[in-house]
Amino acid sequence: MNKHEQEAAYRLSALDQDFILGDSMRGARFMMEYTKAEQHLRASKILSTIVVFGSARVREDGNEWQARVYAAAREFGWLASARGGALAENDGWRTNVIATGGGPGVMEAANRGAQDAGAVTIGFNIALPFEQEPNPYITPDLCLQFHYFAMRKMHLAMRARALVVFPGGFGTLDELFELLTLNQTGKSPKMPVVLYDRAFWNKIVNFEALVEAGVIAETDLERFDFADDAEEAWESLLSQGLSTNEETESGAEIAILSGWEPSGLM
Template sequence: MAADDQPEHPVYKLAALDQEFILGDSMRGARFMMEYAKAEEFLRRERVRTTLVAFGSARIREDGNPWQARTYAAARTFGRIASERGGALCEDGQWRDNVIATGGGPGIMEAANRGARDAGAVTIGFNIQLPHEQAPNPYITSQLSFQFHYFAMRKMHLAMRARALVIFPGGFGTMDELFELLTLSQTGKGHHMPVVLYDRDFWTRIINFEALADAGVISPDDLKLFEFADDPEEAWESLLRLGLEVPPKP
């Protein structure tokens, strides 16, 4: 290769401007770090100190069957209640607490983000790249609507600021997040996190938690890591009873 051709060769590009290099296998660790750093920077910029995470199915619709419509409405109401009472509303320059955070998609995630918007609060969406079902819902605060490639980093951001968790009915993804965060509490690897499962009939029909304890694969005390609730007010009261910290009103 002639010396004059060197500036045209991909090797000569600045590493930070070389997209092919950045997206290559050797830079996977760097991309992982960048996904952490970008979300962290914008969360701090918006003064988000703690979050209250709401999980649930992307397939539950406001215009679905009566059970779906009730569940959607409950998630929306809960998002409003938590935002009004939890510390997400604050004066300029103050840190925000218990900001509603979701996986960013439709269904229950949309409903919870929508409820926060009803209260006039900022609200977070941690979206993930998926071939279907996942697009940011319109109720997420624009500067807090994130997109992740790596599930692990998305989960880390969902967990690291969370001070409570409300799990509405959902499928594999919802259960994945539920059991991961319960495991963090069970093992002491994470901070104390009140957990409420919304819709007792759904959850006790889908998962026999008592059978796990009876089989000896979890401790009976592990059943105290969460409570059930059947309306939004009950869910909020359960979180407070389980130790959710709410900043005093100014």
Template sequence: MAEKTEQENAYKLAALDQDFILSDSMRGARFMMEYAKAEQRLRAQKILSTIVVFGSARIREDGDEWQAKTYVAAREFGRIASQRGGALAATDGWRSNVIVTGGGPGVMEAANRGAQEAGAVTIGLNIALPHEQAPNPYITPDLCLQFHYFAMRKMHFAMRARGLVIFPGGFGTMDEFFELLTLNQTGKAPKLPVVLYDSAFWNKIVNFEALADAGMIARSDLDRFAMADDPEQAWALLVEHGLSTNEHAENGADIAVLSGWDASDVY
């Protein structure tokens, strides 16, 4: 019986053999499929560009005063950006500056919620983790995606990003923030406006001036981001630092070209 099962497995079409697809030797193919599935979904929904919102999953609407205030601010920013950035009114069939988050609770939920309340589509790029994680209920169903590989998830965050707003957060938030900042610094991705929300938090948590004083970054690198303390200011800084609210796309346009990436930009 075992021999027959092994023979049946061997005879299966490769595309229908889950054991084969999930094997170690096919990791590269799975990585490619994670890129392709998300890309297909985003193109089908005509997502030309995004505003990426990062922040802690631990922030709660019903938490302490600071947490509640942060949640409200992320929610309000999601609404403002969606109303003014192009997520509501598709241009040439494409939507621009669509709010995208990591898809979880906390700040991510708040930003998706604000976008949904504005009547816009909104994206959640979830990640499969050892502990239970469910996508928040405010993500547009067709744009609620799940990744196994952090690297591929990060690539999809980066490819369409036209602006980045980072609310208070921990390891995950800082990882994503510094990843995109490094891509920008090294020229591996186009320059984009970056706003750190809650200056008191970020000035306490990261001593950016000390990095420049020690020569670990150029002093001009401090100009790669700005700080805001209310949602209106965050939006104004994005626009002031180059966020376009009037993007256009040709039918079948190459997203990589539109975003400023080219074929040699291997993430």
């Protein structure tokens, strides 16, 4: 063996893990995470999604409140999938597909409900030291994993046509306000947003106090609604403008030929 063949500098760049995982290649890794997920979503012809956020710590066999939240998320996943277009195929393109962060708790419940309805369902997983492993109800070809929160958030937002947020902690709050900010600043079109469990959200966040302090406009309170059961959440999405008959005839051409940006998010 030539002595140079053993040196790191001689390795092919694409096969050099030390190089690929090095600091100088962070931008390329961002690009790879975007592209790999995008390829899988396009291959499964996912035109739009309904994103469901909520705590990974909620359990079906937890206390009475947790069991109720889990059951509502599962029922909503079923309702949205059965009525929203995820079962119907127009030239193979699917609309309003349930998408979650992929983990346990509320995310598991929503993916499970979608599976109950016979629909495909997406899990955008993130590599974390605890609480994150893919739940068994995600469609295998749509069980994706990310290293970067930023790229995961981008994919959660890109195809979102609606957002339903169940009770959760830091991660849920972060994701909720991220998408509300995109909407408020015009980085994405206005989308229906529902917060499940009015009592929980009014206790956790004093939205009216933000208006009183002048840090948000009173009209910003119109960017979301509340619901206390799955049916009410679904009806709220419809009343806020969610379409269940999204035009998909040109979906393939848009996605494949023009570098599709479904929500206008750049």
